Amino acid sequence: MADTKREIERKYEATPDTRLPDLTGVAGVSAVLDQGVAELDAVYHDTADLRLAAASITLRRRTGGADAGWHLKLPVAPGVRDEISAPLSDEVPRALEGLVRARIRGSELVPVMRLLSSREVCHLLDADGALLAELSRDAVRAERLIDSSRTAQWDEIEVELADDGDPAFLDTVEKKLRKAGVKPADSPSKLARALADTATERDERSGPAAEPAGLPPRTAGGHILAYLREQADALLAYDPAVRRDLPDSVHQMRVATRRLRSAFKTFRKVLDRDVTDPIGDELKWLAAELGVARDQEVLTERLRAALDAVPRTLLLGPVRGRLRFWTVAHGSGARRTAVAVLDTKRYLALLESLDTLLGDPPLLRAAGGAADRVIPKAVLKDYDRLAARIDHALALPPGEERDVALHNARKAAKRARYAGEAATPALGKAAKKFAKAMKSVQSVLGDHQDSVVARAALRNLAIQAHTAGESAFTWGLLYGREEARAAEREAELPGVWEKASGPKLRADLTG
Known part of the structure; x- marks a missing residue:
């Protein structure tokens, strides 16, 4: 021991x-x-x-x-x-x-x-x-x-x-x-x-590894490679933390994988997609494997907080016991999955692929361009992608199709935020402000998606309770509250998006 x-x-x-x-x-x-x-x-x-x-x-x-x-x-x-x-x-x-x-x-x-x-x-x-x-x-x-x-x-x-x-x-x-x-x-x-x-x-x-030859300082390629190295280092640093089951370690490791994958997509004019796409696919696999544990952790915290907010007079049946049983049944397997994946040959091969890419980066012509010219174009392309998804989602009537569209917008908001964070060392305050604006949009969309997931779990808990002869009232109450919370986020989104977007945002990024 x-x-x-x-x-x-x-x-x-x-x-x-x-x-x-x-x-x-x-x-x-x-x-x-x-x-x-x-x-x-x-x-x-x-x-x-x-x-x-x-x-x-x-x-x-x-x-x-x-x-x-x-x-x-x-x-x-x-x-x-x-x-x-x-x-x-x-x-x-x-x-x-x-x-x-x-x-x-x-x-x-x-x-x-x-x-x-x-x-x-x-x-x-x-x-x-x-x-x-x-x-x-x-x-x-x-x-x-x-x-x-x-x-x-x-x-x-x-x-x-x-x-x-x-x-x-x-x-x-x-x-x-x-x-x-x-x-x-x-x-x-x-x-x-x-x-x-x-x-x-x-x-x-x-001595220490040198920077790739032919890559002058302040180039787009130099900045992007520095960002990729930072995320690859984070991936390695959080590996033992996940194995030790330290708080927030799975989440942080998953964030590093997503930031790497997003950077490959955002800056595909800088790095050759023929090399980065296969690595990006493996990063997607790793994030999904880690996500089983992280998503369960987030969902459990949300359901516990929701139960804590219910008056005792409305807690009908053994609801806390049922939630504990449900958490153990779903959480223990997710935890084992997250740790087991770190011992697979596929994961170790992914780490080797990242080392190879950073040691001999597949730079394209744009990598040699000035950072303040190349990087803003890539960031704004992600922003335009987000804008299109939000417009599409808001044009749909409330319901399952709109929920899916808002979820897709959330993923686009996260990618735009990561793009802004990656650009910050090169572009300074303008990129930092952009990333903060995208984070505000991501937060609203994220809470909406968490509500969608929570409602699915609450429905299953209600069915289990009913099947066991218990009252399903409390689970139905929580379902209704989540439904109202999602509606609030949908109503809030247009105002948050208006505040986070606009021509000034584009002007600041491009100087």
Whole structure:
């Protein structure tokens, strides 16, 4: 079983002669308790081409100290990582390997670095004896295990915040350390420093991946590729979050897939459709698979909120129990589907396809054009598509056909919004304002579509209740409320659309 903790720490440069100040002078610290010295032996695992290190992820097997075992550290923010631990074993635990599968794919995890650390530990305690932070002073020896047998040595200081501590406390400690001449470390982790200090000449020559040749800055292609890289990185970052069942992770991963696919469609004058269309089809498949869990999550939240708004006198029958049963029956399978799809060969092949596209982008002639000329045309084409769908939907009488047309308009609004977001780095405030306007339209249409879906679910719940001999009154009441809510959104749409559209919007985008 793997355990998780949020690690918030700061690292500082040191030498064997570095003297620490008296930390009882730090606000809130009443005592500094010596915890002795621990000898730590950590072997870090990665692919031969260091894919985990490139993503600031570390996976190690460590003996010695109080937390011997396997530790996987995933970046959250600068100085903040989630540490997932597993018991000591000879092989990489399957639970931890699964969390990095999207990074390593078919590659083998091998030992890449050994770090031997002599660690002096002390605890910073408050007046009640509660732990505020742990300060450790490490004398580190690094032994490279791939490509060469180079070694490196250094000293460093770490200050790690206690569980549930206030991050502002680390600022106070840092101020005291800086006054004593102790400077923050340049490397974010021991492994990063070890790899840098033992790098071979080949490593130094290769460096980070370069931008595609022949693509000058400020071009349409340069901006679009930067946006695609950002979304591909998000896709990879949310993969372990989905596997860990973290809140909103499925939604955010699904958003990344949709943004990628929308960008392929919006900027088809920049990137060759013969290459992007097949990848877009796979992204559509992934979004649909993830959507089973996300859509169920959204629907369940909506139905629960609707029940909470009903007076107790109108809750006839075991409605809450029936909703719980319905949620479990529909939700558990959806969750398993979302996780299982991440282990399929098809998903891993999609990730490889994205890497290939970004490494060797299929740029068309327009990619070399100025961003402020090429990008607005693509964005406005999506806007015109949305306008046509809204006009069509509003011309229809209320009913099923109009519901479908409004759903199609919602999808067009989402694509136009994503286009505006993708264009923002190139076009600035005009694109940001456009995206915000499209989001307002999408919100109205989205709430309408959620009502359509909710009514279908409520009808099924009413049938189940009736079949079981229960009252279906409450479900019928909620159905009627959803019907009224959808009618309100339809009445609201013309005004929202008028405010979000107009000639000024086009003029601002084109300059």
